[in-house]
Amino acid sequence: MDFDVIIIGGSYAGLSAALTLGRATRNVLVIDAGKLCNRQTPHSHNFLTHDGHKPADISKAAKAEVLEYPTVRFLEGKAISAIQIDGGFNVGIENGENFTARKILLAQV
Numbered sequence: 001m002d003f004d005v006i007i008i009g010g011s012y013a014g015l016s017a018a019l020t021l022g023r024a025t026r027n028v029l030v031i032d033a034g035k036l037c038n039r040q041t042p043h044s045h046n047f048l049t050h051d052g053h054k055p056a057d058i059s060k061a062a063k064a065e066v067l068e069y070p071t072v073r074f075l076e077g078k079a080i081s082a083i084q085i086d087g088g089f090n091v092g093i094e095n096g097e098n099f100t101a102r103k104i105l106l107a108q109v
């Protein structure tokens, strides 16, 4: 297998999962199509320590924190298939690449 876990969706939910898995030294691939649901919002609220911050700034900082963990890789792209195979899954990306993992985690809206 290429990875322990492939996370489809690399916004707040996906990056939170990647942070936890990275801290546990799991090999993780985060695949993200870059269409965060709050991307049109000028400011984010009700989020302690980040009240009033721009969503783009929050997600940029989140990604930088997560990528400090050397076993986590981030790929910009859209997952278009996930097929169960012996011992895990094969995930296809829109650009034609394929990756395998023992587990997949869906963190997309």
Ligand SMILES: Cc1cc2nc3c(=O)[nH]c(=O)nc-3n(C[C@H](O)[C@H](O)[C@H](O)COP(=O)(O)OP(=O)(O)OC[C@H]3O[C@@H](n4cnc5c(N)ncnc54)[C@H](O)[C@@H]3O)c2cc1C
Residues within 6 Å of the ligand: 008, 009, 010, 011, 012, 013, 014, 031, 032, 033, 034, 035, 036, 037, 038, 040, 041, 043, 044, 045, 046, 047, 077, 078, 079, 080, 107, 108, 109
């Ligand atoms: C207009 C608006 C204002 C908001 N304001 C606030 C606020 O002030 N405070 C607050 O706490 N919350 C706010 N929210 C809610 C908050 O934005 C969401 O709870 C949060 O973004 C959910 O995070 P998520 O990671 O689950 O999903 P998202 O942030 O939507 O991320 C999903 C990611 O998955 C990716 N994806 C989807 N399909 C695929 C695929 N096939 N392959 C690869 N990647 C894929 C998308 O491109 C996207 O990057 C707001 C939401 C909206 C819409």
